[in-house]
Amino acid sequence: MSDLLEIAQRVVDAAAPGEQVEAYVLRTRETDVSVFGGEVESLSVAEIEGVGVRLIVDGRQGYAWAGSLDPDVVAETLAEARDNAGFGSPDEHTGLASPDDFGGVAAPALDLWRDELLAVPASEKVDLALALEAAVLRADARVRGVESASYGDAASEAAIANSLGIAVSTRRTTASCSAFAMAGEGTATQTGSGFSAGRSVTDLDPDAAARDAAERAVRLLGAQQVPSQRLPVIFDPLVTRSLLALVGGALSGEAITRGRSMFVGRDGEEVAGPGITLVDDPTLPLAFGAATHDSEGIPTRPVDLITGGRLSGHLHNVTTARRAGGGARSTGSAVRGGFKSPPSVGARALHLLPGDRSPEQILASVPEAFYVQSVSGLHSGTNSVSGDFSVGAVGLMVRDGAFAEPVREVTIASTLQRMLHDIVHVGADLTWLPGGAAGMTLLVSEMSLAGR
Amino acid sequence: MIEEAVLARTLGSALRHGGDFAEVFAEDRRTAGARLDDGKVEEFVSGRERGAGIRVVRGDTTGFAHTADLTEAGLLAAAEAAAAAARGAEGGVREVALQRRETRRPHEVAVLPETVEKARKAAVLERADHAARAVDGSVRQVSASYADSRRRVLIANSDGLLVEDDRVRTRFAVNCVAVGDTGMQTGTEAPGRTLGFEIFDEIDPEEVARVAANRALTMLRARPAPSGKLPVVLKRGAGGVLFHEACGHGLEADLVDKDASVFRGRVGEQVASPLVTLIDDGTYAREWGTYAIDDEGAAAQRNVLIDHGVLTDYMWDLVRARKHGRASTGNGRRETYQHLPMVRMTNTFLLAGDDDPDDIIRDTGTGLYCVALGGGQVDTATGDFVFGITEAYMIEDGEITEPVRAAQLIGNGPDTLRLVDAVGNDFDTWAGTCGKSGQGVPVSSGQPTLRVAELTVGGTAG
Numbered sequence: 001m002s003d004l005l006e007i008a009q010r011v012v013d014a015a016a017p018g019e020q021v022e023a024y025v026l027r028t029r030e031t032d033v034s035v036f037g038g039e040v041e042s043l044s045v046a047e048i049e050g051v052g053v054r055l056i057v058d059g060r061q062g063y064a065w066a067g068s069l070d071p072d073v074v075a076e077t078l079a080e081a082r083d084n085a086g087f088g089s090p091d092e093h094t095g096l097a098s099p100d101d102f103g104g105v106a107a108p109a110l111d112l113w114r115d116e117l118l119a120v121p122a123s124e125k126v127d128l129a130l131a132l133e134a135a136v137l138r139a140d141a142r143v144r145g146v147e148s149a150s151y152g153d154a155a156s157e158a159a160i161a162n163s164l165g166i167a168v169s170t171r172r173t174t175a176s177c178s179a180f181a182m183a184g185e186g187t188a189t190q191t192g193s194g195f196s197a198g199r200s201v202t203d204l205d206p207d208a209a210a211r212d213a214a215e216r217a218v219r220l221l222g223a224q225q226v227p228s229q230r231l232p233v234i235f236d237p238l239v240t241r242s243l244l245a246l247v248g249g250a251l252s253g254e255a256i257t258r259g260r261s262m263f264v265g266r267d268g269e270e271v272a273g274p275g276i277t278l279v280d281d282p283t284l285p286l287a288f289g290a291a292t293h294d295s296e297g298i299p300t301r302p303v304d305l306i307t308g309g310r311l312s313g314h315l316h317n318v319t320t321a322r323r324a325g326g327g328a329r330s331t332g333s334a335v336r337g338g339f340k341s342p343p344s345v346g347a348r349a350l351h352l353l354p355g356d357r358s359p360e361q362i363l364a365s366v367p368e369a370f371y372v373q374s375v376s377g378l379h380s381g382t383n384s385v386s387g388d389f390s391v392g393a394v395g396l397m398v399r400d401g402a403f404a405e406p407v408r409e410v411t412i413a414s415t416l417q418r419m420l421h422d423i424v425h426v427g428a429d430l431t432w433l434p435g436g437a438a439g440m441t442l443l444v445s446e447m448s449l450a451g452r
Numbered sequence: 453m454i455e456e457a458v459l460a461r462t463l464g465s466a467l468r469h470g471g472d473f474a475e476v477f478a479e480d481r482r483t484a485g486a487r488l489d490d491g492k493v494e495e496f497v498s499g500r501e502r503g504a505g506i507r508v509v510r511g512d513t514t515g516f517a518h519t520a521d522l523t524e525a526g527l528l529a530a531a532e533a534a535a536a537a538a539r540g541a542e543g544g545v546r547e548v549a550l551q552r553r554e555t556r557r558p559h560e561v562a563v564l565p566e567t568v569e570k571a572r573k574a575a576v577l578e579r580a581d582h583a584a585r586a587v588d589g590s591v592r593q594v595s596a597s598y599a600d601s602r603r604r605v606l607i608a609n610s611d612g613l614l615v616e617d618d619r620v621r622t623r624f625a626v627n628c629v630a631v632g633d634t635g636m637q638t639g640t641e642a643p644g645r646t647l648g649f650e651i652f653d654e655i656d657p658e659e660v661a662r663v664a665a666n667r668a669l670t671m672l673r674a675r676p677a678p679s680g681k682l683p684v685v686l687k688r689g690a691g692g693v694l695f696h697e698a699c700g701h702g703l704e705a706d707l708v709d710k711d712a713s714v715f716r717g718r719v720g721e722q723v724a725s726p727l728v729t730l731i732d733d734g735t736y737a738r739e740w741g742t743y744a745i746d747d748e749g750a751a752a753q754r755n756v757l758i759d760h761g762v763l764t765d766y767m768w769d770l771v772r773a774r775k776h777g778r779a780s781t782g783n784g785r786r787e788t789y790q791h792l793p794m795v796r797m798t799n800t801f802l803l804a805g806d807d808d809p810d811d812i813i814r815d816t817g818t819g820l821y822c823v824a825l826g827g828g829q830v831d832t833a834t835g836d837f838v839f840g841i842t843e844a845y846m847i848e849d850g851e852i853t854e855p856v857r858a859a860q861l862i863g864n865g866p867d868t869l870r871l872v873d874a875v876g877n878d879f880d881t882w883a884g885t886c887g888k889s890g891q892g893v894p895v896s897s898g899q900p901t902l903r904v905a906e907l908t909v910g911g912t913a914g
Contacts, residue, residue, distance in 0.1 A: 065497070260638075451680070
């Protein structure tokens with residue numbers, strides 16, 4: 001048994017009669033490097049530990065956490081969770097996971113840990129970040145500066161145990177590097193970012209990240225507002241990823257059962273074009289969000305959300321499945337933002353079933369379109385309850401299958417419901433990206449562009 | 453939290469491999485909160501963390517390490533890691549003499565959160581739930597949340613500074629979903645103050661709930677927002693985020709230093725309409741972004757950033773200020789002891805002008821009137837920024853008419869500052885969380901009712 005699972009189990013063993021207790025214990029070791037002007041700007045090495053305790057008694061739930069695994073602190077945290085439970089409202093749907101919730105699903109065999117990451121000295125990580133910065137400057141003469149170049153990694157180990165018999169350990173390593181390039185001068189400046197991510201340093205391709213950052217900044221030089229118009233829009237894979245994350249949020253059991261989703265009451269209905277299939281599959285080894293178990297200790301599995309354009313499923317944890325009723329079970333979709341909050345529901349590896357067209361073929365499939373390289377204001381301009389969607393965008397006009405003039409200071413708007421129906425082509429270029437979803441090139445038949 | 457002699461030895465040890473500056477930032481943070489949804493208090497959540505972040509600055513390089521172990525052994529281990537990360541040559545342990553400095557608080561907290569029974573906190577949520585549902589039967593879902601935090605911090609550095617602060621914050625939020633024949637709409641209101649439970653002497657939870665409920669109901673009858681350039685009037689309070697994004701971030705010295713701001717090299721120049729006087733004030737009593745000292749131990753200040761349109765100064769943290777041979781402006785902040793500080797805003801606001809807010813609307817002819825905003829984003833290197841409207845109305849023939857659906861507004865900072873052509877004689881503020889490089893900190897923004905002659909509105913209507 002891992003030392004973390006032992007700590008979790010000790011908390012669970014202290015449950016009083018009539019109590020359900022769950023302990024989540026986390027330890028993360030991280031390194032972060034940022035460089036600027038050929039010098040190390042900062043190097044940070046850290047180990048973070050903590051525990052979160054959920055306690056349910058008489059249908060009332062309480063939660064407490066502490067940023068320490070000191071035995072006295074852990075014991076105090078259990079006592080605090082117990083006290084907190086006294087102030088929650090009774091809710092018949094509240095409950096912890098049990099092995100019965102596995103539904104016969106076995107945890108996928110996934111290798112998400114690389115010992116080598118912990119063996120790499122910090123100096124090599126610094127050198128990688130310095131090389132990344134230099135490569136951005138070298139990539140194109142029009143790059144005048146690098147706003148940031150950084151490297152970061154994390155090795156996280158977690159344990160979940162509860163009084164209904166769950167006892168699970170998980171661990172994963174991640175490494176990434178990213179750069180932000182600036183091209184042009186003064187208010188004519190344009191920016192572009194590039195990154196590379198994997199499970200260890202050796203998975204990273206800093207040269208590709210540098211090329212992306214430089215190319216994405218340089219190709220926007222001279223960008224202008226264009227007149228307001230309605231036109232076809234092509235999303236870069238990174239933008240598609242953000243769009244899918246919004247849709248995935250609206251398909252969470254938490255949003256659905258609380259009546260806070262544009263998909264409420266639409267099960268089985270056509271919610272997207274006929275060719276659209278959306279799946280969350282954390283069992284895929286290439287997905288950055290791949291996981292053997294969810295944050296309540298239930299094995300993950302593929303979850304069909306939209307099949308052939310029809311709404312075919314929701315993401316559930318134990319509580320939201322019970323609240324949904326109708327025989328719904330957890331889909332192994334509990335997620336946590338660390339140990340400081342109780343589990344919620346979310347996607348880990350959301351992706352559209354790819355189509356058969358390359359990005360080039362999609363660009364050539366319409367006489368004119370706006371290619372959206374990046375968007376801004378996703379948190380302030382989109383609403384997954386009403387479906388309203390309006391974001392700032394930069395990108396390039398596309399004509400005759402090729403990039404034409406660059407565009408800035410415009411917005412693109414529609415509703416999420418409309419956009420799902422308006423998807424014309426899903427690219428074949430499925431790319432796994434950090435952030436719980438994959439991206440690919442996507443053509444939407446019409447959106448409102450606001451500009452000059 | 454930590455004995456003075458231990459701090460002095462830790463700082464001395466942190467500089468053993470050389471280095472120009474070492475600092476210990478320790479904190480003990482307790483948070484408590486509860487969330488109500490669907491008429492039920494989902495759960496109380498409380499948490500505690502203590503720890504220290506240690507940094508060693510050598511030239512332009514900062515080494516950083518943090519630990520949850522506040523014993524001398526734990527601190528010395530973190531100091532060693534930070535020193536190694538700063539990659540200096542051997543220097544030998546240095547003597548550091550600490551001098552305690554008293555902290556002057558902008559205001560006192562009357563009712564510490566930990567002295568208030570949890571049942572009273574839950575009762576506030578239930579009152580909000582009832583009030584929101586009483587507004588109209590179309591209000592189908594109400595969620596309300598209460599959160600308080602007490603953060604005791606200690607900062608000691610190799611310049612001899614030793615200073616402590618005790619920060620209390622309380623925030624209360626209500627989100628409503630209304631359902632009608634046009635679909636579903638949401639309304640949110642989320643005030644916050646640097647106060648304890650006495651926040652409810654000045655914030656009525658039932659009124660907050662009614663504002664959120666009415667906002668959702670209003671949006672049910674909203675028509676699509678216009679698409680294109682329009683004069684935009686921002687109601688007092690709502691539009692402070694415009695200045696936070698349009699120029700606030702661009703006036704942060706770390707971004708200026710990296711040549712990643714369109715405002716670099718422009719101090720002394722007319723960068724905005726003469727109607728614009730912009731202040732960042734960490735001493736603003738009771739406001740959400742207020743503190744006595746920043747997270748590097750510098751006293752909070754009232755800093756004039758733009759005076760009648762002329763750029764007067766940037767905002768500075770300690771490291772950037774030292775490099776430029778000047779003083780910090782008290783804007784060095786970090787999310788927790790696990791983060792490095794950087795330049796951040798506090799309470800950023802535009803001073804009131806002379807115009808009657810009603811006259812501003814009347815003089816506008818056709819335009820957009822924004823009452824509530826949902827945050828924004830900026831690329832400081834290009835100056836392009838966005839902010840989202842969550843409650844807005846058309847202005848037609850100088851009158852406020854129909855509501856419009858949520859949309860994003862986009863503009864360029866330097867252009868927009870010059871286009872401010874009316875500033876009202878009223879004022880209000882708005883609490884939010886500002887994100888930068890992965891760290892979130894509480895900030896507020898404020899402004900009088902004002903007009904921007906032209907902004908691009910990102911709706912879907914012709």
